[in-house]
Every structure is written in structure tokens, then in C-alpha cells.
Amino acid sequence: MSKIEEALKKANILRESYGNTGNVKAHIPSDGEIIKTDNQYLVTLTQPGSPVAEEYRRLKSMLIRETKANFLNTVMITSAVEAEGKSLTAVNLALTLSQEIDHTILLVDADLRKPTLHEYLGISCKYGLSDYLTRDIDLSEILVKTGIGNLLIIPAGHTVENPVELLSSVRMKTLIHELKHRYMDRYVIIDTPPILPFADAISLGSLVDGVLFIVKEGRIQKKSLENAVHLIKDLKILGVVFNYAHAENLEGHYSRYYYYNYKKKEKK
Ligand SMILES: Nc1ncnc2c1ncn2[C@@H]1O[C@H](COP(=O)(O)OP(=O)(O)O)[C@@H](O)[C@H]1O
Numbered sequence: 537m538s539k540i541e542e543a544l545k546k547a548n549i550l551r552e553s554y555g556n557t558g559n560v561k562a563h564i565p566s567d568g569e570i571i572k573t574d575n576q577y578l579v580t581l582t583q584p585g586s587p588v589a590e591e592y593r594r595l596k597s598m599l600i601r602e603t604k605a606n607f608l609n610t611v612m613i614t615s616a617v618e619a620e621g622k623s624l625t626a627v628n629l630a631l632t633l634s635q636e637i638d639h640t641i642l643l644v645d646a647d648l649r650k651p652t653l654h655e656y657l658g659i660s661c662k663y664g665l666s667d668y669l670t671r672d673i674d675l676s677e678i679l680v681k682t683g684i685g686n687l688l689i690i691p692a693g694h695t696v697e698n699p700v701e702l703l704s705s706v707r708m709k710t711l712i713h714e715l716k717h718r719y720m721d722r723y724v725i726i727d728t729p730p731i732l733p734f735a736d737a738i739s740l741g742s743l744v745d746g747v748l749f750i751v752k753e754g755r756i757q758k759k760s761l762e763n764a765v766h767l768i769k770d771l772k773i774l775g776v777v778f779n780y781a782h783a784e785n786l787e788g789h790y791s792r793y794y795y796y797n798y799k800k801k802e803k804k
């Protein structure tokens with residue numbers, strides 16, 4: 537059995553579509569800058585008691601379980617193609633980690649092609665990762681406090697022509713090393729572009745401790761999935777997240793979550 541087949545079989549995470557999560561406003565009190573959000577996709581903030589938020593807590597527990605022995609704290613999130621839910625998983629996972637455990641969490645937007653983390657979190661910053669990699673600026677200039685728990689973010693920064701080159705540069709390697717070792721209790725969650733069209737995530741993959749692979753159910757062809765899996769076969773796959781999972785693929789207690797969403801949708 538191939539590594540990915542094993543990972544798929546382990547199927548650490550199953551989670552259903554967000555469905556209609558409503559527009560609950562969140563206001564997280566803190567002494568830093570405060571993010572107020574009505575972004576319905578940030579379910580871990582807006583609907584912490586919802587089944588979807590619960591799924592993120594399961595993902596968090598799985599991640600901690602898989603990584604704690606050797607503290608594999610740099611985790612890259614990727615998928616075969618775009619719009620499979622990489623960035624939303626990265627944000628919600630980081631939010632969940634920062635809310636519930638005593639760790640510092642750093643969320644890095646390494647999708648220099650289509651960065652979205654700053655939008656999802658509603659933050660703005662003068663510089664980001666691409667600037668750090670191309671100019672002589674200090675790390676402190678790209679670290680943005682979110683005001684949520686111990687969550688820091690490094691946004692993508694300005695658009696660049698050569699993302700692969702930058703992400704495979706010595707400066708990037710040194711940066712990841714520094715991020716990993718400066719605080720031993722810190723999780724670094726790195727969002728990336730999809731791996732079938734671009735080489736970015738593959739080159740980053742060798743710098744990180746492990747990979748969370750997102751699969752949007754029903755979207756990707758088996759052949760493409762196999763190709764994608766082949767590309768990451770030498771990386772450490774920590775788990776697979778099935779996004780937009782359907783009830784028929786879920787077992788036991790998951791199905792009730794489906795009905796929950798289904799009913800909510802019906803009301804619309
Ligand atoms: N589980 C989900 N349920 C419903 N919509 C989702 C879900 N995951 C992602 N989406 C939708 O897909 C879009 C793309 O998600 P995103 O995480 O930005 O994808 P990626 O980073 O893989 O390109 C989101 O803006 C959202 O509209």
C-alpha cells in the first residue's frame with residue numbers, strides 16, 4: 537500500500553460542508569489588536585459550538601497527537617488543485633490551536649500566487665513573506681499580531697514573479713529553521729498553492745516537518761489525485777482532510793452533523 541493510501545485509509549479527518557453557518561459576529565477581547573469578524577467561514581470563531589468547529593477541534597487533536605512525540609511543529613497545508621479548502625482549513629486550524637492550547641501559533645501565507653489569509657482574517661500589513669524574501673527587512677516587520685490568543689500571522693506580501701525560486705531559496709530555508717527553533721512550543725501552519733499546477737508547495741515540503749493534505753470530495757478526478765499523491769510521496773503526510781465531505785462517506789456520529797446542516801439548508 538502506498539503512503540498516501542495508508543494516509544487515506546487512516547482518514548484522520550472527515551468533515552462536512554459548512555453549509556449555512558449564518559453571520560454571527562465574533563468579538564474576541566484581548567489586549568492586542570482585535571479582529572472582529574462576521575466571516576461565516578471562520579466557524580471556529582463565529583460558531584465555536586457548531587459541529588464544524590468540533591471537527592476542527594478533532595483535527596487539532598489529531599495533529600497534536602501525530603506531532604507531539606518529536607514536536608514536528610512546522611506543518612504545511614496543501615492539496616492537488618485550487619479551491620479545495622486549503623486556506624480555510626489553515627485559518628480555522630490555527631484559530632483552534634490558538635484558542636485551546638498553550639502554544640504560540642504562527643500562520644504563514646506561502647501562497648504567493650493567490651494569497652487569502654489576510655483577507656479571511658481581515659488584516660493588513662505593509663510587508664509580508666515575499667518582501668522578507670526579496671528585501672533586507674527584519675522578521676519583526678512581517679509578523680502581525682491578530683489579537684486572538686497567541687496567534688501571529690505572516691501575510692504573503694507583495695506580488696512577485698518568481699514564487700518557486702523564493703520559496704526554495706536559502707533565505708526561506710533559514711526562515712523556516714528560525715521559526716521552528718526560536719520558540720519550541722510554537723506551531724507553524726503554512727498555507728500553500730496547489731501542487732498539480734505549481735511547484736511551490738513541493739519545494740517547501742522538504743523544509744517542513746509534515747503535510748496536511750486537503751481533498752475536496754467529489755471535485756478531483758482519481759487520476760489527478762494519484763498524480764498529486766505521487767508528487768508528495770516522499771514527504772511526511774500527517775493526515776488527510778476531506779473537505780465538503782458527504783454524509784454517505786461518513787460513518788457513525790458524523791451523519792448527524794450532516795442532518796444538522798441539511799435541515800438548516802432546507803430552511804433557507
Ligand atoms: N467545507 C466547505 N464548505 C463550504 N464552502 C467551502 C468549504 N471549504 C471551502 N469552501 C469555499 O471554497 C472557497 C475556497 O476555499 P479556500 O480555503 O480559499 O480554498 P484554497 O485555499 O484551497 O484555494 C471558499 O471561499 C469557500 O467559499
Ligand SMILES: [Mg+2]
Nearest residue numbers: 622623647652
Ligand atoms: Mg488558498
